[in-house]
Amino acid sequence: MVKPKIITTPSGDRLAILPLADYERLVDAAAMAADIATYDEFHRKLSTGMEELVPAAFADRIIDGENKIKVWREFRNLSARELADKAEISAAFLSQIESGARDGSFDTIKKIAAALGITVDDLA
Template sequence: MEQVQFITTPTGDRMVILPEAEYQRMLEALEDHADAEAVRVFKQRLADGEEELIPSEFANRIINGESAILVWREFRAMTARELAEKAGISAGFLSQIEKGERDGSFETIKNIAAALKISVDDLA
C-alpha cells in the first residue's frame, strides 16, 4: 500500500488514511470476494438439488412475457391435464390462467408451483 497513514483520534480510536485509488482497489477486491462466495454457494445448492438451471430458450420466453406457468409446464414436459390434476384444478381453468384470461387465487398459484416443483416466486 502506498502512503498509508495512521492517526489516533482524541477519543483513542485508531484511524487509517489511504489514497482513494487504494481504497477503490480494496472495495473491488471485497466485491470480487463476495461474488466468488455467491458462486460457491450457488454451485453447492445446485449440487444439493436446491437450485436448477433451465435452458435459455425457456428463460427467454418468460423474460419476453410469455406465461411462466406455461413455460415451466412445457419445460417439465407436462400436459395441461397433468398439471391441472396435480394442482387440483380443471384443465380449462389452467388454460385460462396460462392465457392470462383469469387470475388464480394465491392458493391455486401455490398448488401450481408445487406441482411444477418450483417456488411461487418463480411464477411472479
C-alpha cells in the first residue's frame, strides 16, 4: 500500500489521499471484519443457547405460508394438547388458531410463544 498524501482543507480538516485500489482494499477489509464479528457473535449465542438453528424444511413451511404456531409446535415435537397445556389454553382453541378459524389475542399469542421458547416476533 502506498503511503497516503495528507492535505489540509481551507476549513482545517486533514484528509488522506490514497490510490483507489488501496481505498477499495480497506473497504473490503472493513466489510470482512464486520462479517467475521457477526459470525463470531452468532456462534457465541448459539453455544449459549441464545440462538438456534432451524432446519430448512421447517423454515420453508413458514415461508410457504403454513401456520407458524403449528410449524414451531411440530419443530419442538409437541402435540397440540401439550402446547395448549403449556400455554394454559384449551386444545380446541389452539386448534382453531392453527387452522386460521380464530385469531388469538396478543396475550394468548404471548403465552404460546413463551411455551414454544420463542418470541412473539417469531410468530408475526
